[in-house]
Amino acid sequence: MLTRTLARLSWVDLILRVFQIIAAIVIVIGIVNVFRSNTYTSNQWATLVFAGLAQGSIYALIALGYTLVYGILLMINFAHGEVYMAGAFSTVFLAGYFSNTGFLQSSPILAIIIMIIFAAAVSTAIALLLERIAYRPLRNAPRLIPLITAIGASFTLQYTFRGLYGAEFKSYPQVPALSGTVNVIGFDVPLVQLVVFFAAVGLMIALYLYVERTKSGKAMRAVSEDKDVARLMGIDIDRVIVTTFALGGALAGAAGVFNGLFRPQGVFFFMGFFPGIKAFTAAVLGGIGNIPGAMIGGLMLGLIESLGPNSIVEGLGIPSANQLKDAIAFSVLVLILIYRPQGIFGERLAEKKA
Amino acid sequence: MAMLEVNDIHTYYGNIHALKGISITVEEGEIVTLIGANGAGKTTTLRTISGLLKPRQGNVTLWGEDIVQYAAHEVVFQGVAMVPEGRGVFAKLSVKENLEMGAYSRKAGSGIRQDMDRMFALFPRLEERIGQLAGTLSGGEQQMVATARALMARPKLLLMDEPSMGLAPILVDGIFDTIKEINQEGTTVLLVEQNALMALSIANRGYVLQTGEVVISDSAENLKVNETVQKAYLGID
C-alpha cells in the first residue's frame, strides 16, 4: 500500500510535498511565537483586521476584472493594473479641484460619487481600447501571444500617462467628513475604512446580482461555458466580451478612488503595478474565473497582508516585518500555486476549456 | 420555393476539405434526415447552415434569402435553431436559465413564459428539475434540455445533431416520438442521425453522406429498402 503510493510520487511531487510541509511548519512557528510573547493588544489586532478588510475590498474589486475576463476569454489581462491606474491617476486632479473649490468639504458624498463615476468612465474607456486594439485582433492567436501583448500594453499605458500627467507623485486630498473614527464592537475604527469596505462590498453585490439575475448576465455565463452554443442562442459574443471588459474597468476605476480615500499618497503612473499583481494573486487565490472567488480572495489577501507581518514574520525573528507586506503577497501566490493551483473555489485548471 | 436550400457548399477546416459540394433541400413541414458514417460531414453541414462555419463556395438560402451573410448569432433571428452534437447544455446554468437562453433572441413578454410551460408539458421531467444545474442531469434529461432550449427560440427550422447519441435504448424511442410531435406542431426538422433505422422511420426524405458528398438522396421508404443503405447503415446483409 505504502510502496504503491510512494511509487506513484514523482521527484517533483516529493519535493513539493516536502516544501509544503516546511512552509506549514514555518508559518505555525511564527504564529505561535507571536502569540506566546503577547506583543500586541487585541485593539492593535483589530486595527490590522479592519485595515486589511478595507485594503482587501480594493484588491477584490480589481481582482474581479481579471476573473471576469478570464472567465470569458481564458486570458489574463495583465494590463489590468494600468486600467486601475488610469482611473485613479486621472481622478486625482478632479479630487484636487473638488477640494480647492470646497465642494468636497460641503457635499462629500456627492463629490465622491462623481469621482467614482469619473474614474470608472476613464478606466472603462481604457479597458475597451485595450480590448479593441490589443486583444481582439489576437483572439485566435496562441495563448502566449496576447499575454506578451498585455505586457507591452502595460508599458504603453504607463508611459502614456506619465507623458500626460508627469512623473511626480500626487496625493488625493483629505476628506474631512471621512476623517473620524467609529466604534465597532468596542474598537475604534477609522470611518474611511468602513466606508471603503461597505461601498466596495455594495459594488460587488451589484455585480453579483447582474451576473446571476439579468438576461445579459446569464448570457455572459453562457458565453463563458461554450461560445459556439451561446452563438446558436443568438448571443453576440463580441458584445458580451466588450461588456465584460467594461465591467472590469468600471470596478477598477472605483477601486482607484477607494484607494485614494484610504491611502491618499502615492498616486503616479506606476501605481497600478503592485495592486495589479496583488489583485491577480487574489483572483488566483479564489480560483481564477470564479466571481465569488475573486471577492473572497481579495478580502483574504488584504487580511493576510495586514496580519501576516506581525503574526508570522515577526515571530520568526525577522526584523522590520512591516516592510515585508509585498513579499507576503507574493509568497501567498507561490504557496497557492504549490498547494492548490485551482484556488479556493476553482475547479481543476481550465485546460478542458482551452 | 423550398424552405431551406443548401446549394453546392464547400466547407473547410483550415486545409481540410470537409464538405465537397453538398446540396440539400428541405420543404416546410418535413422531417429530413442526413445519415452517414462517422466523419462523413453531417455535423459540418449543420454547422454551416447555422452560420458557425462559413462555406468557401456555395450558398444557403432560407425562403430564398441567402443566410450565409449572417453571423451565427443572427441566423437564429431568421428562424433557425440547433440542438448541437453532444447536446451542449450550459452545465453551470440551471434548467430554467438554459431555457431562458434558448429564448435569448426573443423580446421579453413575447410569450416566453407560456412557451416554457409548453416545454414542461412536453418534458415533465424538466419541470421537476427546473432549478437544478443542467450539468447534474442525466444524459436523457440533458437531451430534453437541449431540445427544449432550441424550441424556446420558436424556430421554423430545427437542426438536430444526433439527439440519440449516448442514450439508453429505452430513451431513444422517446426522443424520436418527441421529434415527431414537434414536427406535427409545425416545426420543420433537419435531423442528423447515426441511428439510421430510427431516423428513416420518422423522416419523409433522407440524404446519405459519404466523405463530404451526398451519395444517395431519396424518400425514407426507398432508403429503407435500398441495398447500399441497408448494408452500410442499417446493419442488414
Ligand SMILES: Nc1ncnc2c1ncn2[C@@H]1O[C@H](COP(=O)(O)OP(=O)(O)O)[C@@H](O)[C@H]1O
Ligand atoms: N474541428 C475540426 N477540425 C478539423 N477537421 C475537422 C473538424 N471537425 C470535423 N473535421 C473533419 O471534417 C470531416 C467531417 O466531420 P463531421 O462533420 O464532424 O462528420 P460527422 O458529423 O458526419 O461525423 C471529418 O473528416 C472530420 O475529421
Ligand SMILES: [Mg+2]
Ligand atoms: Mg457529427
